[in-house]
Amino acid sequence: MSELKLTDVAKTYGPVKVLKDINLDIQTGELIVFVGPSGCGKSTLLRMIAGLEKISGGTLEIEGQVMNDVPPAQRGIAMVFQSYALYPHMTVRENMAFALKIAKVPAAEIDAAVKRAAQILQLEPFLDRLPKALSGGQRQRVAIGRAIVRDPKVYLFDEPLSNLDAALRVATRIEIARLKEAMPDSTMIYVTHDQVEAMTLASRIVVLANKGIAQVGTPLELYETPDNEFVAQFIGSPSMNLLPGKITQTGPQTTVQLDGGGVAVSTIPTQPEDQGRSVNVGIRPEDFVLTEDAPVFQGCVDFTEALGEVTLLYFAKEKDDASEAVIAKLPGIQRNLRGQTVSVAAAPEKVHLFSNGQSMRP
Amino acid sequence: MHPAIQGLLTIAIGVSACVGYFYLSNQILDKVLFPPRGPNAGRNINRANMIRPWLFLFPALAALGLYLAYPVVETLRLSLTDRVPGGGYTWAGLDNYIQMANEPKFWEAMRNNMLWLIVVPAMSTAFGLLVAQLTDRIRWGNLAKSLIFMPMAISFVGASVIWKLVYDTRPAEQDQIGMLNALYIFFGGTDPQTWLTIPFWNNFFLMIVLVWIQTGFAMVILSAALRGIPEETVEAAVLDGANPFQIFFRIKVPQIKTTILVVWTTITITVLKVFDIVFAMTNGQWETQVLANYMYDKLFRANDWGVGSASAMVIMLLVAPILVWNVRNARKEME
Numbered sequence: 001m002s003e004l005k006l007t008d009v010a011k012t013y014g015p016v017k018v019l020k021d022i023n024l025d026i027q028t029g030e031l032i033v034f035v036g037p038s039g040c041g042k043s044t045l046l047r048m049i050a051g052l053e054k055i056s057g058g059t060l061e062i063e064g065q066v067m068n069d070v071p072p073a074q075r076g077i078a079m080v081f082q083s084y085a086l087y088p089h090m091t092v093r094e095n096m097a098f099a100l101k102i103a104k105v106p107a108a109e110i111d112a113a114v115k116r117a118a119q120i121l122q123l124e125p126f127l128d129r130l131p132k133a134l135s136g137g138q139r140q141r142v143a144i145g146r147a148i149v150r151d152p153k154v155y156l157f158d159e160p161l162s163n164l165d166a167a168l169r170v171a172t173r174i175e176i177a178r179l180k181e182a183m184p185d186s187t188m189i190y191v192t193h194d195q196v197e198a199m200t201l202a203s204r205i206v207v208l209a210n211k212g213i214a215q216v217g218t219p220l221e222l223y224e225t226p227d228n229e230f231v232a233q234f235i236g237s238p239s240m241n242l243l244p245g246k247i248t249q250t251g252p253q254t255t256v257q258l259d260g261g262g263v264a265v266s267t268i269p270t271q272p273e274d275q276g277r278s279v280n281v282g283i284r285p286e287d288f289v290l291t292e293d294a295p296v297f298q299g300c301v302d303f304t305e306a307l308g309e310v311t312l313l314y315f316a317k318e319k320d321d322a323s324e325a326v327i328a329k330l331p332g333i334q335r336n337l338r339g340q341t342v343s344v345a346a347a348p349e350k351v352h353l354f355s356n357g358q359s360m361r362p
Numbered sequence: 363m364h365p366a367i368q369g370l371l372t373i374a375i376g377v378s379a380c381v382g383y384f385y386l387s388n389q390i391l392d393k394v395l396f397p398p399r400g401p402n403a404g405r406n407i408n409r410a411n412m413i414r415p416w417l418f419l420f421p422a423l424a425a426l427g428l429y430l431a432y433p434v435v436e437t438l439r440l441s442l443t444d445r446v447p448g449g450g451y452t453w454a455g456l457d458n459y460i461q462m463a464n465e466p467k468f469w470e471a472m473r474n475n476m477l478w479l480i481v482v483p484a485m486s487t488a489f490g491l492l493v494a495q496l497t498d499r500i501r502w503g504n505l506a507k508s509l510i511f512m513p514m515a516i517s518f519v520g521a522s523v524i525w526k527l528v529y530d531t532r533p534a535e536q537d538q539i540g541m542l543n544a545l546y547i548f549f550g551g552t553d554p555q556t557w558l559t560i561p562f563w564n565n566f567f568l569m570i571v572l573v574w575i576q577t578g579f580a581m582v583i584l585s586a587a588l589r590g591i592p593e594e595t596v597e598a599a600v601l602d603g604a605n606p607f608q609i610f611f612r613i614k615v616p617q618i619k620t621t622i623l624v625v626w627t628t629i630t631i632t633v634l635k636v637f638d639i640v641f642a643m644t645n646g647q648w649e650t651q652v653l654a655n656y657m658y659d660k661l662f663r664a665n666d667w668g669v670g671s672a673s674a675m676v677i678m679l680l681v682a683p684i685l686v687w688n689v690r691n692a693r694k695e696m697e
């Protein structure tokens with residue numbers, strides 16, 4: 001069932017267009033992650049769904065009901081803020097009970113709801129503390145508890161983990177995943193900068209860029225079949241290498257003569273009229289393998305980063321080459337490659353082709 | 363010499379004396395007393411640095427001692443003595459205090475001071491908070507704020523003169539130039555009232571002057587405090603379904619509670635010392651006496667230094683605890 005539907009949603013601040021043509025259909029029980037570069041409008045979109053920002057165009061429906069002008073509290077949503085936004089003068093218990101108190105829910109019910117949420121989030125020992133006497137992770141759990149208590153249809157998270165340190169971030173991420181599993185019917189929308197969070201939590205990822213949606217798909221769809229160069233480079237770290245070239249042979253397999261000298265073969269089929277077309281060949285650093293025969297790319301290793309499990313090779317660039325340096329990620333520890341000339345190739349099914357920024361995948 | 367030149371000269375001499383004091387005293391400390399040379403260089407530097415703060419504090423401490431601490435002690439002494447005509451003093455014990463306690467005018471002043479104490483800080487803080495909240499979001503809010511803040515720039519006496527005109531009374535057959543009487547007649551009153559002579563209520567007419575002045579002060583401080591409230595907590599409350607009143611009273615006000623207390627106590631201290639307004643408008647007649655004006659009456663009109671000093675001590679005793687509390691609150695707020 002469609003839980004939340006955005007149709008042609010747009011946002012303008014006076015003359016400034018921030019978002020336009022947002023179309024998105026979210027099913028009940030999904031965990032949707034919004035990612036995108038800073039300033040692309042992730043928070044704005046989330047706040048429009050919450051009702052904290054006016055929707056400048058298009059419609060927002062929740063459970064089939066148009067919500068554009070419904071006050072935030074009646075949309076059946078709850079939001080968890082990056083800065084926790086706990087009420088500093090209220091204890092943990094009062095923080096979680098506030099919404100229910102405002103809604104004049106009987107005290108016994110409030111108590112039960114708070115207790116249940118505290119149990120799920122292991123907050124019972126802190127119920128009578130003020131937020132300032134809690135650690136960052138505990139505060140974030142209270143903020144989540146405040147959302148749970150209201151039993152909303154849709155949970156909204158705006159970068160909930162970005163104020164936590166690395167270890168706590170992982171722990172809380174797992175906790176959110178577990179929470180989602182425990183509440184299979186609740187829908188969640190989650191904004192993050194962190195790729196790992198996006199890849200591990202999402203049932204589908206929405207990549208926002210250029211005031212609109214660049215691609216929607218499951219994490220692996222985005223990784224394996226990016227629709228365009230932006231998504232290809234945004235998902236995955238280090239980002240995908242893009243090498244310019246010209247198509248020399250079309251058919252069920254496509255051969256590209258790269259401007260840098262190498263030859264790449266891709267399993268993406270092309271039509272005869274594509275012959276000679278300028279394309280960008282996209283290859284993820286981790287898809288490169290060392291090779292002795294015809295290389296896709298050959299270059300001098302400028303420097304290496306040995307991470308133990310993998311070794312990153314940064315190839316030297318031509319002097320006034322403005323493009324990004326080519327990076328290869330080889331498994332295990334590779335010694336003594338710095339300063340060497342190295343040849344790399346990639347399996348044809350791992351080679352992406354982009355024409356005018358769009359994937360050539362049919 | 364022209365007074366302006368005289369003033370400038372005074373400023374120049376004062377400032378250069380200050381600079382000279384700090385420069386020379388530090389020079390003496392570093393070059394003569396504890397030079398950072400010789401076998402004890404390290405120890406000398408430490409010693410010099412231990413003494414240095416006191417060099418900077420000394421002028422302020424001396425001035426405070428001379429103009430604040432000494433007068434307190436001297437006032438206490440005066441309140442326990444009687445002046446003998448022709449010079450000299452005799453020990454009077456608590457006689458002055460007893461005499462004061464037997465005067466109805468003193469108790470009237472005490473009662474009025476308590477009234478002021480309850481009404482003025484409460485009204486000023488409440489109005490200040492209201493204005494700060496209401497002007498926060500609107501476009502001409504800053505203009506409104508400037509207008510409301512303006513009375514702060516007027517001296518108490520100036521404000522009293524303005525309000526005396528508001529309360530002014532003309533004979534019935536003439537046009538009323540006092541705004542209050544003009545309104546009173548306009549809305550059907552028959553005889554113009556002499557507002558400031560109506561016992562008990564005239565106290566409130568005087569208090570309005572101070573409320574008018576202090577609202578601006580409360581507004582500025584509280585407005586800054588309101589701005590300091592994290593926007594997200596307000597947004598969270600909106601999502602939680604709170605209406606504007608609930609947001610104001612249950613989210614915003616509790617978060618600026620300490621600031622409200624500081625504003626409240628600061629105005630309280632001003633109120634306890636209130637003198638100019640009463641002095642300029644009624645001079646304590648018609649049952650509007652307050653402690654500070656009572657003290658002035660005793661000291662400078664009746665020339666009764668004993669009772670005057672005793673009433674000064676009473677004012678100080680009333681202010682001291684509030685002052686301590688105020689400083690504590692202000693410190694708490696800084697945490």
Ligand SMILES: Nc1ncnc2c1ncn2[C@@H]1O[C@H](COP(=O)(O)OP(=O)(O)OP(=O)(O)O)[C@@H](O)[C@H]1O
Binds near residue numbers: 018036042043
């Ligand atoms: N009041 C405003 N007036 C004009 N532009 C605004 C206003 N508020 C936000 N913007 C613009 O809207 C865009 C989207 O902002 P938003 O906060 O949604 O970005 P974001 O994707 O959440 O970024 P980040 O990842 O850094 O949090 C930004 O480019 C910002 O400059």
Ligand SMILES: [Mg+2]
Binds near residue numbers: 042043044
């Ligand atoms: Mg954001």
